Amino acid sequence: MTMDRRVRRTRQAVQRALVDLTLEKGYEAVTVTDLINRADVGRSTFYAHFTDKQDVLLSNIAEIDFLHRPPSTSGELFAFSLPMLEHAAEQQRLVKALLGRRGGGVLVARGEQMLATMIRDELTTRGAPASPSLDLVVICVAGAFMALLRQWVDGDFTATPTDLDTAFRTAVIPGVAALLGGQ
Amino acid sequence: MTMDRRVRRTRQAVQRALVDLTLEKGYEAVTVTDLINRADVGRSTFYAHFTDKQDVLLSNIAEIDFLHRPPSTSGELFAFSLPMLEHAAEQQRLVKALLGRRGGGVLVARGEQMLATMIRDELTTRGAPASPSLDLVVICVAGAFMALLRQWVDGDFTATPTDLDTAFRTAVIPGVAALLGGQ
DNA sequence: TTCGTTATTGAACAGCATGTTCAAGAAGGA
DNA sequence: TCCTTCTTGAACATGCTGTTCAATAACGAA
Structure with missing residues (x-):
C-alpha cells in the first residue's frame, strides 16, 4: 500500500x-x-x-474528501450541507483550484453526480418512491447546491458557510418536504 | 448590416x-x-x-435564441421555464452540441448567468427585497434549472418538456413562494 | 553495509496544432 | 464594367505532446 x-x-x-x-x-x-x-x-x-x-x-479527487462524507441518514434533511461547506471553507486553495471557474470542469461534473446519488438515497430512505420524476427533482437539488458552491468559490469565499446553507435550505427544502409529506 | x-x-x-x-x-x-x-x-x-x-x-450564442426571451413578468412565477424547454426540444442538435457535456463549458456558464439575472429581476419585481441572501437563492434556482437542462440534453432528450417543467417547479417554487409570501 | 530492485533523468524525436504572412486570384456589388 | 473586398494555399516559426533509451540514482530488505 x-x-x-x-x-x-x-x-x-x-x-x-x-x-x-x-x-x-x-x-x-x-x-x-x-x-x-x-x-x-x-x-x-x-x-x-x-x-x-x-x-x-482526477488523482486529486481523493484529496477533496468532503465529497466522500458518509450520508448522515438521521436527523434533519440534507444534513450534509453545512458540514460540507465548512470543510470546503477550510480547503479554499484546493477547492478553488479544482472546482472553480478556472478549474477543470470534470470535477464539478463528478461532484454533481456524487451529490445526486447521495440526495436520491436520502430521499428514498425517507419514503419517497423511486421514479424518473423523483430523479429529475434530485437533479434540481444537486444542481442548486453545486451552483451555490461554484459561485462561492469564484467569489473568493465571501459569505459564510451558514449563509450558503441557509440559502440552499430556503430554496429547496420546502419543495422537497412537500414531496415527502404528500406520500 | x-x-x-x-x-x-x-x-x-x-x-x-x-x-x-x-x-x-x-x-x-x-x-x-x-x-x-x-x-x-x-x-x-x-x-x-x-x-x-x-x-x-461564442458566435453561435445568437442562434440559441431561447436564452434571450423577454421575461414575461405577468402571470405565474418562472413562466420562462416551459417555453424555454419546448424551444430547446426543437433545437436538439444545436442545443446538445453547445450545452451538452461534450460541448464547451463556456456557454453553460453564460446561460446560468443570464438565467440568474432574469430570475433575480422577476423576484425583485414581485416584491422581494434585493439583498445578498436573495442572490444566493437566485443562484440555487438558476443552478437547478441549468442542471436539469444539462441532464436532459446529455440523456438525449428522453422525458418531455412538461416533465422537466414540473420537476423544476416542484423543487423550487415552494421555497421561493415562501420567500415572497413572507414579505 | 551490501546488493538487487525500482524509479528518475535528460535528451532526442516524430507528429501535430497553432497563428501569421503574403502574393495571386476569384467573387462581390454599384 | 471596374474597383473593392474576400478567399486561397502554401510556407513558416513556435510550442506542446507522448515515446524511447541508456545511464544514473535512490530505495529498502536482509
Whole structure:
C-alpha cells in the first residue's frame, strides 16, 4: 500500500504543481510542460505516473474528501450541507483550484453526480418512491447546491458557510418536504 | 448590416462545422484544422473571421435564441421555464452540441448567468427585497434549472418538456413562494 | 553495509496544432 | 464594367505532446 518514497514525492510534487498553476493561469492554460517544470520532474517520469493533465486532476479527487462524507441518514434533511461547506471553507486553495471557474470542469461534473446519488438515497430512505420524476427533482437539488458552491468559490469565499446553507435550505427544502409529506 | 455574401457563407460554414464536429468528437477534441477541413475554408480565411475555436463557439450564442426571451413578468412565477424547454426540444442538435457535456463549458456558464439575472429581476419585481441572501437563492434556482437542462440534453432528450417543467417547479417554487409570501 | 530492485533523468524525436504572412486570384456589388 | 473586398494555399516559426533509451540514482530488505 505505501509506495516507494520516490513515487510519493513525485506524485505529490506534480499534484501540487497542478493546483498552483491552476490558481495562477487556470486549468486550461496549464500544460504538461508547465507541470514538469514546476514540479521539477523529468518528462519521462511524468508519463510514468500519469497519462494526462486530466489524469493528474482526477488523482486529486481523493484529496477533496468532503465529497466522500458518509450520508448522515438521521436527523434533519440534507444534513450534509453545512458540514460540507465548512470543510470546503477550510480547503479554499484546493477547492478553488479544482472546482472553480478556472478549474477543470470534470470535477464539478463528478461532484454533481456524487451529490445526486447521495440526495436520491436520502430521499428514498425517507419514503419517497423511486421514479424518473423523483430523479429529475434530485437533479434540481444537486444542481442548486453545486451552483451555490461554484459561485462561492469564484467569489473568493465571501459569505459564510451558514449563509450558503441557509440559502440552499430556503430554496429547496420546502419543495422537497412537500414531496415527502404528500406520500 | 447585411454582409458580403462570401462572408456569410464562410461564417456559416464554420459555425455549422463546429456543431457537427462537436457532436461527433466533443468540443474539446475539435481543432481549428478540423473546422477548416470540414467547412472547406482556407486557414487564412478562418483567422480573418475568428480568433479562436472559442470565438466560433461564442458566435453561435445568437442562434440559441431561447436564452434571450423577454421575461414575461405577468402571470405565474418562472413562466420562462416551459417555453424555454419546448424551444430547446426543437433545437436538439444545436442545443446538445453547445450545452451538452461534450460541448464547451463556456456557454453553460453564460446561460446560468443570464438565467440568474432574469430570475433575480422577476423576484425583485414581485416584491422581494434585493439583498445578498436573495442572490444566493437566485443562484440555487438558476443552478437547478441549468442542471436539469444539462441532464436532459446529455440523456438525449428522453422525458418531455412538461416533465422537466414540473420537476423544476416542484423543487423550487415552494421555497421561493415562501420567500415572497413572507414579505 | 551490501546488493538487487525500482524509479528518475535528460535528451532526442516524430507528429501535430497553432497563428501569421503574403502574393495571386476569384467573387462581390454599384 | 471596374474597383473593392474576400478567399486561397502554401510556407513558416513556435510550442506542446507522448515515446524511447541508456545511464544514473535512490530505495529498502536482509
